[in-house]
Amino acid sequence: MVDMRWQRPPFDIVRAAHAELLVSDLEASRRFYVDLLGFVVTAEEPGALYLRGYEEQVHHSLVLRQLPAAGGPAAGGGPGPARRPEAQAPDGGRHGPISPGGRGEPGAGLTSAPGQVLPGTTQGHVLPAAPPGRGLPDAAEGQVLPAVAPGQALPAAAHLAYRVAGEDDLDRLAAFFQERGCRFTWLEPGDEPGQGRALRVQDPLGFPVEFFCRMERAERLLQRFDRYRGAHILRLDHFNLHVPDVQAAYDHYKALGFRCSEYTATDPPGPDERLWAAWMYRKPNVHDVALMNGDGPRLHHLGFWVSDTQSVLRACDILAAAGWADAIERGPGRHGLSNAFFVYLRDPDGHRIELYTCDYYTGDPDFEPIRWSVNDPRRGTFWGHAAPASWFEESSRVLDLDGRPVPVEPAKLRERPQTVT
Amino acid sequence: MVDMRWQRPPFDIVRAAHAELLVSDLEASRRFYVDLLGFVVTAEEPGALYLRGYEEQVHHSLVLRQLPAAGGPAAGGGPGPARRPEAQAPDGGRHGPISPGGRGEPGAGLTSAPGQVLPGTTQGHVLPAAPPGRGLPDAAEGQVLPAVAPGQALPAAAHLAYRVAGEDDLDRLAAFFQERGCRFTWLEPGDEPGQGRALRVQDPLGFPVEFFCRMERAERLLQRFDRYRGAHILRLDHFNLHVPDVQAAYDHYKALGFRCSEYTATDPPGPDERLWAAWMYRKPNVHDVALMNGDGPRLHHLGFWVSDTQSVLRACDILAAAGWADAIERGPGRHGLSNAFFVYLRDPDGHRIELYTCDYYTGDPDFEPIRWSVNDPRRGTFWGHAAPASWFEESSRVLDLDGRPVPVEPAKLRERPQTVT
Amino acid sequence: MVDMRWQRPPFDIVRAAHAELLVSDLEASRRFYVDLLGFVVTAEEPGALYLRGYEEQVHHSLVLRQLPAAGGPAAGGGPGPARRPEAQAPDGGRHGPISPGGRGEPGAGLTSAPGQVLPGTTQGHVLPAAPPGRGLPDAAEGQVLPAVAPGQALPAAAHLAYRVAGEDDLDRLAAFFQERGCRFTWLEPGDEPGQGRALRVQDPLGFPVEFFCRMERAERLLQRFDRYRGAHILRLDHFNLHVPDVQAAYDHYKALGFRCSEYTATDPPGPDERLWAAWMYRKPNVHDVALMNGDGPRLHHLGFWVSDTQSVLRACDILAAAGWADAIERGPGRHGLSNAFFVYLRDPDGHRIELYTCDYYTGDPDFEPIRWSVNDPRRGTFWGHAAPASWFEESSRVLDLDGRPVPVEPAKLRERPQTVT
Amino acid sequence: MVDMRWQRPPFDIVRAAHAELLVSDLEASRRFYVDLLGFVVTAEEPGALYLRGYEEQVHHSLVLRQLPAAGGPAAGGGPGPARRPEAQAPDGGRHGPISPGGRGEPGAGLTSAPGQVLPGTTQGHVLPAAPPGRGLPDAAEGQVLPAVAPGQALPAAAHLAYRVAGEDDLDRLAAFFQERGCRFTWLEPGDEPGQGRALRVQDPLGFPVEFFCRMERAERLLQRFDRYRGAHILRLDHFNLHVPDVQAAYDHYKALGFRCSEYTATDPPGPDERLWAAWMYRKPNVHDVALMNGDGPRLHHLGFWVSDTQSVLRACDILAAAGWADAIERGPGRHGLSNAFFVYLRDPDGHRIELYTCDYYTGDPDFEPIRWSVNDPRRGTFWGHAAPASWFEESSRVLDLDGRPVPVEPAKLRERPQTVT
Numbered sequence A, B, C, D: 001m002v003d004m005r006w007q008r009p010p011f012d013i014v015r016a017a018h019a020e021l022l023v024s025d026l027e028a029s030r031r032f033y034v035d036l037l038g039f040v041v042t043a044e045e046p047g048a049l050y051l052r053g054y055e056e057q058v059h060h061s062l063v064l065r066q067l068p069a070a071g072g073p074a075a076g077g078g079p080g081p082a083r084r085p086e087a088q089a090p091d092g093g094r095h096g097p098i099s100p101g102g103r104g105e106p107g108a109g110l111t112s113a114p115g116q117v118l119p120g121t122t123q124g125h126v127l128p129a130a131p132p133g134r135g136l137p138d139a140a141e142g143q144v145l146p147a148v149a150p151g152q153a154l155p156a157a158a159h160l161a162y163r164v165a166g167e168d169d170l171d172r173l174a175a176f177f178q179e180r181g182c183r184f185t186w187l188e189p190g191d192e193p194g195q196g197r198a199l200r201v202q203d204p205l206g207f208p209v210e211f212f213c214r215m216e217r218a219e220r221l222l223q224r225f226d227r228y229r230g231a232h233i234l235r236l237d238h239f240n241l242h243v244p245d246v247q248a249a250y251d252h253y254k255a256l257g258f259r260c261s262e263y264t265a266t267d268p269p270g271p272d273e274r275l276w277a278a279w280m281y282r283k284p285n286v287h288d289v290a291l292m293n294g295d296g297p298r299l300h301h302l303g304f305w306v307s308d309t310q311s312v313l314r315a316c317d318i319l320a321a322a323g324w325a326d327a328i329e330r331g332p333g334r335h336g337l338s339n340a341f342f343v344y345l346r347d348p349d350g351h352r353i354e355l356y357t358c359d360y361y362t363g364d365p366d367f368e369p370i371r372w373s374v375n376d377p378r379r380g381t382f383w384g385h386a387a388p389a390s391w392f393e394e395s396s397r398v399l400d401l402d403g404r405p406v407p408v409e410p411a412k413l414r415e416r417p418q419t420v421t
């Protein structure tokens, strides 16, 4: 039995706000996200694109950052913002315990050749020296990434960010994570282009999570229909995470003030059921973050809101017309869970994007989470379609605060919804 | 210049939740709302229908109540729930100052013959004696409604209800209104079918506003697509009110914790501009309540959320096919203000219903209200279509806590957006 | 190389017009076609339903006929109209006249228990009479149908009908088939309810094909949007046939005056390519009949036109909501071939129905057929989705003029597009 | 009573195929048609754009030709192809041969300054030559166009073209028009870019009508969804003409083999009713040409097929977003007559374009025309919306074979459907 009671912590997380993905070929990614899907470019710099949807008034909801080519630093002087570690933390005061080995470059341990197909890598990666100057001190050169399972090493996400209601929420969140012994660091305004002061933490689940309140405003294009292209992406809606222990992840997010809208549990229902997945929200729709049983911590997908079912269908038509039909992994279809109309796409590096629309309002005080059996075929696709095995197995790795892939632990539950083999 | 700063009162209003409309022919209303638009009937009793949308898990978001026929009491023993006036209020204690003339039956002063076309009534109404037993004491029989302008007397709305987050918010709201000298009364659980304890107040703007936290759950039909009919109405979204003094109404709702998403102001922009209309929200989309310059207090329309533009078009097709094309007053079209896709319908009594979909998210901490000039033709319909004059002039009367029409005061501003004459 | 030149025979076939399917449980079929998909019932009689779409002004585009229960005649005095064998076969010979022993009852050799799931039957069926060669007289009764592959024996279709421009086209068509040695019979007006004089022939491909000109008019409900239900089925669009020799079938339809819009051929393109499938039309959209390589003669599916993509999605939502998600076999999706948006459904007996919309105009004099390689993954679903194996393997049997299943011959080509196993 | 019997002339007109519009500012027109509506540019030359829809495999369905600036020839050596007058008119007589003075430059008598708003012109135009009677020789140069009503003089259309099934249909059509005493001329292949041999005639109604069979093929972009822009225009569907005598126009088109799908007649129905409008088709949907009561001959609008209702709504959104909301004249809405979903737009010169989708199939042999009363408010817009007066009054002038505006005669019927004043 799952405890669904809502907790009210002393900070106010508003919603899932943006994510940073590492890519091996920024031009290929630009073709996918900008030319085909129609994301709006707010800013670009050597090695990075800052993107948003048509509705968003913020500088970015998606950052694409070029991985440095193998054997050298990234173009443009290094990927990612400078991190500013707390200078003083003897009493454990304003920041968490950063290990001496810390490195501040996202993906510092990752390399790629442009165009390289990253999923399916089977061996550990030799990490070159991190670039001097902007990172944390004392990194050991040539460190070998612990062996990971085949296909699990890349793609990788550098951080996931939630927006908070006020600046002081950040300080209360820092205290929250410090209590839990989590390592964290502060970003000053501008460390990430367009973003105010931010707290980055490696959360108890292993994810690189950021909290921020202020972001530079960008022109809202919601009614610039003459500029709409592609899938008519409106805004970031949610993160979906592969976690090895859904119950633990659920408890963590509940402590952050998230409520549960729907969940998947093992059969039979009752005291011995286990939580297989949970959809949790701060803004009152189905979710800001979903937690799914799987090897993790890994980022399963980013969900972007589009205005209607037609946008989802059109995205498929456009991708296929442009020769990118392979990017369509699952759907289009209607979700049982969330009721949303969706399609899952894979970007050139294998990062998974969901186009998502038409879920429902969850803000009433007596809202009760909806239970689905892991064995209900309508849970995933209401129409009964099985998901491909890749959808259950493949996810993006996440980086720690030093930019190194966080080791992946196997999923605790073996139950698995139906798949197409 | 409009002060858009957000206030945080000590109570938490969640959203616009339901409304009660008085109708002259309940079967005609059933045909419109249930048979043609597809509202779901949760419960019916002699003289009343309790309706909801497919997404709603609550007992009702719309109550239709039969007006008593002229010269006699309503079928079923009188329209509306029993009101429980505070027995003791000598010191103005737990309830507001109820005037001696108080009457407890909604629409007690209104009569109609079935099928009568109510809008356009030009004379004052002679109010018959209120039924004994359930009303408030001491009503004078045969009281004449103060003369109102042509077409302004009927239809009428009995109450508009907001949901709150907790039971104790009700008490804090009672204190809030008491401070402002507003008359109020309490409903016990079940006084209104399916509803918990509720506070009813005649607010400073003259509207009969209800606050409640608990409501009996009804089956959620969101995924019972096999039962969808008509316009695929999902849920109540907002109220739109005609108020003579928009600035005063704005200040009142701001004090209740509402934020402003968009507003219309007179030209030229600057210190002398006047607020012509304001869209205000608690749940983070464009609005729970809109305040528009006009003779008031009157209910301009109820906005119901539908899932997509197709539902709006289909509603028009269905109405026209059934011989009800006259019910389509304005649209379909795209709003400039709110960006929603919409159509306005008039029910058999002239109550106005909006089908509304696809607005946007407003929950970010730095959300800034959007200004529109009252003279911008794209403000109402983004495509530039003028609204018919009826849309600006006609509204439903509202009743006071005794069930008598609240007198209407003329709008303070004379500016008017373009109309079709 | 395929000869795509258009022939102009002396008759004018207008379009694919209707089909008759045998069903094992008429009430289950009614639930599927009428209650869920929204077909309109023009007429019903014991053991049969006559259905049409909202746009159709004809008595029926789909006839559902109850198979007699095992061991007895069908309810209502036997399924199907009385046949009137040709009194005078001009050459007294091999075609036209049906011997007294020719039964003429569709499905005469088939029985079922109500609710029986017919697909997957694995044993031969005991038939009262089976034709030697191609359905000529003097069949021995009680003959066992030659063994067919599992799942291939039932469901069965009794006839497929094309409409012609004038009554005399029927006579010219009779002459055409007589020249080719095909057995045929005439139906008098009313033999099939609502239908005028009709020619039924077992065509050279083995299909029971009917031609008629006149049909009783039914009320056109195209603008009775208030009566629309389900998938908003507008009209029959096409037949899709499994034939063992596509080239032979193509040549036959070309001789009937059909043109080719698109076709699938084996690789490599050039003189040795083989025709794997062909889409052929009389009315100027993509097809009235499609011919696909497969064991045959069998009816692969009936295609019904719906007004838009939303109707296709809604059909899936409705079926799933009603517990019929299993009826969704393939899609929704965009066809590469035809560009139509589609979904394939299986009715309670396994008959396949396609909901189909948005193909294109083919009537220009220089229209050139479009070639697809059988190995192009976008051919079937433009988005690259593989079809399930069932879609390629399972089809409805067809009956000869005596109502006995026509033997199935294996497909000539072994090439097969990608499937999900 | 209208005679709806179908005639079968000895030629085969396939469909409405393309039109040529004269524009005052080609760059403004390009912005409207190409940038905003998304027409595809097949070819351009100084002073002309050749456009098509995404589905079309033909060189053009719309030609935009720059009017020469006042006081000089058009850029690029003159608008329009060279005309080749018939060398030998068989009877040496009243038709066929164009006199030496007849120039054949479309718009030869028209001038404009770029950006000039043409509708609303109130004075007569000085024309180099205007035909007495119906466009036969010996026009006096410098003649003043007979005074026309305000707003009736411009914009102008140079020709409307129908495609025929075979080259020899052109000769049979020439004979047909010669019999009727119509002036005509031949265009050789390439005289109009991309077009084969063509017959141009000033038809008995006064319109410059062209017939052709062959046209250069252009790449079909139906499945290049990645290139779709704007309104997703697929193909030309129909012409709509203002004619002063609908009955005469109806009889003419019936003689050309057109059938009638729907018509509007005056009340009361019966022997004295008059034909107010007629929708006539060759391809089996609602129409290739509509004939409406009005001052004429004038071109009321060109109808272009779009794929779905969403395309219509999106076109409005795009135009409004780009600041062109004024281009939206009427709709979007559902037509009663034709059942199509539509919007009417006005281009920068005032030419009217309809975006049109979802009408129905008319090819059955017993199709019976549908009668509408001119007073039925659902006739125009099924939802009951009145059309603006401009929609009934304003149309594009048409040119004769010498490029001079054809005089306009007043409509015979005074009945007029409801309008918004």
Ligand SMILES: [Ca+2]
Pocket (backbone or CB within 6 Å): A310, B310, C310, D310
């Ligand atoms: Ca749609």
Ligand SMILES: [Fe+2]
Pocket (backbone or CB within 6 Å): A018, A159, A161, A192, A195, A210
């Ligand atoms: Fe960030």
Ligand SMILES: [Fe+2]
Pocket (backbone or CB within 6 Å): B018, B159, B161, B192, B195, B210
């Ligand atoms: Fe209430």
Ligand SMILES: [Fe+2]
Pocket (backbone or CB within 6 Å): C018, C159, C161, C192, C195, C210
């Ligand atoms: Fe038939």
Ligand SMILES: [Fe+2]
Pocket (backbone or CB within 6 Å): D018, D159, D161, D192, D195, D210
């Ligand atoms: Fe032409």
